[in-house]
Amino acid sequence: MPALEHILVVNAVLFAIGAMGVLTRRNAVLILLSVELMLNAVSLNMVAFAVYGHVDFGNITGIVFAFFIIVIAAAEVALALGIVVRTFRNRATANVDEVNLLKW
Amino acid sequence: MEDGVTATQVVFWILAVVMLISAIGVVTAGNIVYAALFFIASLAGVAGIYLILTVEFIALVQLLIYGSAVVILILFALMLTRARERPQALFGRSRPLGIAAALGLLAALIGGIVATTWTTPESSSAIEPVGLQAIGDAIFTLWIVPFIIVGVLLSIALDGAIMLASPDEDDN
Numbered sequence: 171m172p173a174l175e176h177i178l179v180v181n182a183v184l185f186a187i188g189a190m191g192v193l194t195r196r197n198a199v200l201i202l203l204s205v206e207l208m209l210n211a212v213s214l215n216m217v218a219f220a221v222y223g224h225v226d227f228g229n230i231t232g233i234v235f236a237f238f239i240i241v242i243a244a245a246e247v248a249l250a251l252g253i254v255v256r257t258f259r260n261r262a263t264a265n266v267d268e269v270n271l272l273k274w
Numbered sequence: 275m276e277d278g279v280t281a282t283q284v285v286f287w288i289l290a291v292v293m294l295i296s297a298i299g300v301v302t303a304g305n306i307v308y309a310a311l312f313f314i315a316s317l318a319g320v321a322g323i324y325l326i327l328t329v330e331f332i333a334l335v336q337l338l339i340y341g342s343a344v345v346i347l348i349l350f351a352l353m354l355t356r357a358r359e360r361p362q363a364l365f366g367r368s369r370p371l372g373i374a375a376a377l378g379l380l381a382a383l384i385g386g387i388v389a390t391t392w393t394t395p396e397s398s399s400a401i402e403p404v405g406l407q408a409i410g411d412a413i414f415t416l417w418i419v420p421f422i423i424v425g426v427l428l429s430i431a432l433d434g435a436i437m438l439a440s441p442d443e444d445d446n
Contacts, residue, residue, distance in 0.1 A: 172286040172326070178387045180290045180323075184297055186380035191301030193372030194365050199351050200306060203313050206344070207297050210320045213332075221327045221404060230404050234417050236332050237409075240339050241424050245431035247344050251351040252438035259441075264355040267366055 177218045185211035196265040198254045206243060213239040286326050293319025304364060306352050310345065317341050328403035 184207060191204025213236035220232025258264050261271075296319060299312030317340045324333035366372070413421055 171280075172283050174392050175387060176286070177323075177327075179384060180294065182380060182383035182387060183294055185383065186376045187294065187297040187301055189379050190373055190376030193375055194301065194369045196364060196366045197306060199348060199355065200300075200309055200364070203300055203309060203348065206313070206340070207300060207316065210317070210340075214320055214323060217324060217327055217329055217332055221329060224402070224404060230408055230412055233329055233332060233404060233409055234412050236329075237335060237413065238420065238424055240332075240335055241428055244339050244344055245428045247347055248435040249431050249438070251347055252435035254351055255354055255439045258355040 174218060174222050178215065181211045181215045181218070184208075184214075196267055198257070198264050198266050198269075199251070201266065202247065202250050202254075206247070209239060209243050282326060286323065289319050289322040289326070293323070306356070306364070307349075310349055310352055313348070314341060314345055317345070329409075331406050331409050 188204045188207035188211065191207065192201055195201050195204060216232035216239070217236045218232075220230050220236075223232075224230045254264055257269055261269055263269065293316050296312045296316035300309050300316060303309040303312055317336065321333045321336040321341065324330070324336060
């Protein structure tokens, strides 16, 4: 098994890459992809903690949390893509910096 | 690790490198369809790391829900919202600032990981695989109410997504 620190560092890099995508992309769907990368890093972290700690602490809550994260991410993707398709129909763009109707 | 580099660790690092390179591809690719394909590779890498961590159930869920359903949804949305008439800049004006902020976040996270003393079992024999039965027991006894709530949430969200994306009667 790889050391827990190594898994955590890999997940931190994945999370930072996802954050970079969220902060630099313009297209709403690509921002959503980057958010999914960040969610993957977090659930991988939870699974790592659960697997490395379940002998000592006697529960596997982290694995259940990863399962719930995946299910909720599916719901979130469906809703967000509905909003993106709707916005594209109304404004003819999927770029978040051109959707400024609510911007003061 | 006192027992040197094991085969599991080699496979873990190969998967991690593939996953991270694909993730970089997702956030830097100049073509949005390439970005989605890189995303599939990254998800497969994450599923492989789940397998190394001996949670094959989560790996299967990852492949079934993320690798197929979510990716197909995202590909459809990419196709539906592509503005074909003019080439689009894929990055915003604040790109250097975003990269700097992400690097700062990475430095903070890695600094925190390195500075913490982890009380983990040192040898791999102290880590037991989590069986499928244990996961089922946990989900269907201790977490049964959140499980039902998540099911209701998922069906409501999918209904809402269909309502959002379907055209109004007086639209056209």
